[in-house]
Amino acid sequence: MRVTNRMLISNVLTNINNNLQHMSKAQKQMSSGKRVSRPSDDPIVVARVLSFKTALAQQDQYDKNMADARGWLDASESALNMATATLQRARELAVYGANGTMPEASMQALAAEVDQLIDELVQTANTSYGGRFLFGGTVTTSAPFQRTFEGTEETVSYNGNTGSLDWEVAQGVTITVNENGNKVFMEAVGPEGSKKSVFKLLFELKDALVGNDHSAVGDTIADFDQAIDHLLNIRATLGAKSRRLEMAQERLFVAKIGLTETMSKLEDIDLAETVMYYKNAENVYQAALATAAMVLQPSLVHYLR
């Protein structure tokens, strides 16, 4: 094959340009730290990276949802813990008051304390978490319980609703984070179908104490036991939910590490390998330049005189 001067020059140019391109690619990878910077670099890797990114974003969101749900559940649980303590104190007072030897003045003092306990329980039932009322159903912006007089009768009314707050903690899995105030406090005591509120129970105790009626006071004790059991059951449910979420979060954490690692393997460069590749490309480039300098110079013109 004949070799012409233009062929030599164009070969040299093509090779130098190719080597520069290799260097440029390695430089881009080294400076960005990523193997792929656009879909055409490696369509399959990019598609997988996008999937992983979406999955990671989802898991982050579920992780946040679970953390928030646990916060809400734990806050509810601790509020119910306080409510239980209040009811236990009221039960103690009922036990004292049921004793027939208790003088009337002492009965009035017990009644005064029960009155305080009612306020305390209303306050507990109106516990808010992050500015939101825990026990108002979906009415989270205004206090659900209100102590009022209706005519001569004293009551605590419930202004919330029976709505539930359902949050997604895994794909398609929702968890109800709120315990409804109506169920917790308003339908706590008594036979199925005609349940009464814990507040009504306290008012009954107070009225019995004020009326110095030892046997009526004694009658409330069984109801207090039932109310306390009722709260304990709900607390147990809340605790179980919180623990379930804690375990799910731990599982998610492990899964996230796995996802992140796999994505990094797909997406990130092996620096040592890329540097080697770059140095190799640089060497080849320099060799191409040196070769060009040698090949392009000699010609018969130089030797003819």
Place this chain on the structure above:
Amino acid sequence: MSGGTFFGINTALRGLMVHQRALQTTSHNVANASTEGYTRQRVVMVPTLAYPVPAMNRPGGQGWQVGTGVDVQEIRRIRDEFLDSQVRRETGTLGRWEQIKYVLEQVEIVFNEPSDTGLSTLLSQFWASWQELAKNAESSPVRMTVIETAVALAEAFNHSARQLENIKGDIEDAIELKVEEVASLCRQIADLNVQIKNVVAAGDRPNDLLDRRDLLLDRLSKILDFTVEHNSDGTINIKVGGTSLVEGDRVELPASWNSLTLQVDDATHQAKLTITVDDTGNGGSTSFEITIKGGELLGLGEAYKLVEGYRKDLDTLAKELAGAVNQIHKEGYGLDGSSQRDFFVPAGGGNINAGNISVKDELQENPMLIAADSNGVRIPEELGSDAVGEGLDPGTKYKILVSGNTLELQKSTDGGTKWTSIGSGVTVNTWDGTTTVTLGDNSERITFTISSSSPGDGEYTVTLSPGDGSNALKIAQLQHQIIQGLGTTFDDYYKNFTARLGVTAHEAGRMVVNQQALVDQLAGRRESISGVALDEEMTYMIQFQRGYEAAARVMTVLDEMLDTLINRMAAH
């Protein structure tokens, strides 16, 4: 017996002249060693007719013939025309893929994946914002976040759509320029045809003109595919898909280009592009159709079609997203108790697409209207059902006062201590369970279907559900739903779209590299045949120089011989 006294002088003269001509050609080759498209030329030397010529009747008897020297038969271009057609075909394919690659590189920049600012990330953020709203439905900052995220997503759609339209516009411009370039090349070729025809008519070889014409054909071959017909007068015709662009010295193409219509026919597996050039503005009245099956023009047409497809995919994604979100959003209630409101709307009307998708202004101004709630206003069962409110404030308490058959809406802004009436009382005549009543005034009102039995006198608490995010959750859960119009989930649809773009762009890049290698190889072979090798020319130069010197020496010898004959033979 000899050929005469002065016979050899003429032979020597021919030798001088021919070698001078050969040296001249070598000089021309060396001078054009770097000229693009130049074909090396070689002087073809032939001995002139011997003396005497064979004949029945010739002088001096038989048994001898004296050569009369040398002449130039032709100055030949050293070229392989088969290689030309190969180079041109492959150059056309290269041009086609280069254009596709170039356009797809731009499209890849538009979508900017994988990155933290691409649509993929924005979609994830969009779903996450609805999840947050599902948890914090009463929160104004969270509602703001939903709006901001949705606006960012809509703007990303708008931006991408606009960019794709820009790319389409650029392609149209590029096609127009390429068509003009074709016209210009055709005019130049026709001009060269005229010159070549004149030279050929005079019996000469227009080597350099042929080189220039071949070079123009090479350039033309990158833009479109064509066939060449050679005429006996040295001119050529150029045909594209059965349409003549050049017929000898005539350019068949209209001189100016007023409009282009672009059709890519991909029904047949063979892609083809039909460009219609309207010549009406130039005095002509017919349109001129060229069907192209290769080259940059076809590549541009195919790229246009691809970009159009990406735009359609993007439109489908935006339309389905808006449709699905709107459908659920309309079923929900804002914090004011209102319902039946779209979330996404088309800016400027029409159907929603990637170019016009935007978040409803009303929601941007008041994020409290986002329908996160699936229940809205709740009224006690005794009063009725299906309550819808409008303009209600979640921070305010509402109740309905029943007195006989009269219903009245009241509100309290201080937590239930002081109550004021909204609007006037409404009297219900028949409680049949189908009639709807509206309580309140124009700015704050509740509409509901009354129950079938009249409720007792008293106050009935109306509750809003500011903390209910169940409708927001339904929207967030769209992320995992298979959308009928897409056949998959939103995320997967976009991921597949990106993968498809990646594969096509990757394929185009690979084709360009391979095709470039093929063209380089063929061009190398052509250069190997037609290119000027300086060493070779130097060698020939010495040969012709020595040939010239030798011929001159013959002339000197003859001169000395005649000197002997004429001057030394005189009597002393």
